[in-house]
Amino acid sequence: MPMGVRTGVLATSPVQREVPTDDERHARFEAIYAVLMPRVLGYALRRTDAEEARDVVAETFTVAWRRLDDVPEGEATIPWLLATARKVLANHRRAAESRLRASSAGPRAGLPAHPEDTIGTASLVQAFNDLQDRDREALALVAWDGLAPREAALVAGCSAATFSVRLHRARKRLEALLRDADQPLHLTTEEPA
Numbered sequence: 001m002p003m004g005v006r007t008g009v010l011a012t013s014p015v016q017r018e019v020p021t022d023d024e025r026h027a028r029f030e031a032i033y034a035v036l037m038p039r040v041l042g043y044a045l046r047r048t049d050a051e052e053a054r055d056v057v058a059e060t061f062t063v064a065w066r067r068l069d070d071v072p073e074g075e076a077t078i079p080w081l082l083a084t085a086r087k088v089l090a091n092h093r094r095a096a097e098s099r100l101r102a103s104s105a106g107p108r109a110g111l112p113a114h115p116e117d118t119i120g121t122a123s124l125v126q127a128f129n130d131l132q133d134r135d136r137e138a139l140a141l142v143a144w145d146g147l148a149p150r151e152a153a154l155v156a157g158c159s160a161a162t163f164s165v166r167l168h169r170a171r172k173r174l175e176a177l178l179r180d181a182d183q184p185l186h187l188t189t190e191e192p193a
Helices: 022-045 050-066 074-103 119-130 133-143 149-156 160-185
Strands: none
Touching: 022 050, 022 074, 050 074, 074 149, 119 133, 119 160, 133 149, 133 160, 149 160
């Protein structure tokens, strides 16, 4: 019996998708880019310098164009793009580490690129930088990138429940670091005699 034929009836798939025209594909991509590029750029800028952030955005949207049929629609689009940007950043870091090892140069100091306005901000920045990468990522995805935990879970590559636990623990660790940082900030002054 020929393939696709069953007892004289042609077997067809239950759902046949219409293939979008090139114009429809271009329009969809342009709409995604116009609306979500600033969020992807913001995500990248919070994780690297401006030059590399632009490269990350370009590579992320190149992947999105190549895999446009895989890019989900609606609210799921931004987590997909940020997950892609996260992978691009990881690739950049691996390449940089490889170049660093090859050149036998020492590691760079990881100091914040912007000046702190107040001691409180400095304490927060220091506490945030003292967190492990996974904790920083969980907090940044929710606080800076404005994602709901279920969306952030897609970016982080884990389940929503796992991400919620990760976020809760990250918040607790940050609070503990801030409490510890608060102790040395209280200066003791002697009363004049």
